[in-house]
Amino acid sequence: MTDKEVVLTAKGLKKIEDELEHLKTVRRKEVAERIKQAIAFGDISENSEYDEAKNEQAQVEERIMKLEGMLKKARVIDEDDINIEQVSIGTTVQVKDLEFDEIVEYTIVGSAEADPYELKISNESPVGKALLGKKVGHIVEVQIPDGTTKYEVLKIEKGNIND
Structure with a gap:
C-alpha cells in the first residue's frame, strides 16, 4: 500500500471503522469456527472445506490490514x-x-x-x-x-x- 493520504468524510470514517470492528469481532470468529469444523472432518490434505476456510481467513486478514492502513493515513474532512x-x-x-x-x-x-x-x-x-x-x-x-x-x-x- 502506498503512503498516499486517504481522504474521508465523517460518514466514510465511521463506515470503515464499523467494517473493521465487524471483521475483527465477528468474521474472524466465524472463519475460525469453519476451520475448526473442517479439521474435524479428518485429513486436511484433501479437505476442500478446510482449503476454502483458510482462503477466506486470508481474505479477512488482508481486508483488516487494508482497513487499518487506510485508517492510519486517514484525513477526515471537517x-x-x-x-x-x-x-x-x-x-x-x-x-x-x-x-x-x-x-x-x-x-x-x-x-x-x-x-x-x-x-x-x-x-x-x-x-x-x-x-x-x-x-x-x-x-x-x-x-x-x-x-x-x-x-x-x-x-x-x-x-x-x-x-
Whole structure:
C-alpha cells in the first residue's frame, strides 16, 4: 500500500471503522469456527472445506490490514471547513449534462468511499477531477470512455458527510 493520504468524510470514517470492528469481532470468529469444523472432518490434505476456510481467513486478514492502513493515513474532512463557493471534497454538486439535458447530483468524496450507486464519486475520477474547484455557472468538459461530455455546474452545497 502506498503512503498516499486517504481522504474521508465523517460518514466514510465511521463506515470503515464499523467494517473493521465487524471483521475483527465477528468474521474472524466465524472463519475460525469453519476451520475448526473442517479439521474435524479428518485429513486436511484433501479437505476442500478446510482449503476454502483458510482462503477466506486470508481474505479477512488482508481486508483488516487494508482497513487499518487506510485508517492510519486517514484525513477526515471537517464539514465546517467546506467552502460551498466551489466544488471540493465533501460537497454535493448539481450538474446538468449538456449532451443529454439531464440534471444529476454527485457528492464528491475521497476514492476510499466512492460509490457510484449512491452517486458518490471520487475526487480522482475523471468527473470528480474536472469538477474540483469549479463554481456555479462553470461548464466543464470531461473525457469519458465514450468521448467527451460537458457538464454545467448548477448548485453546490455541503454534502451530508456527518452522521
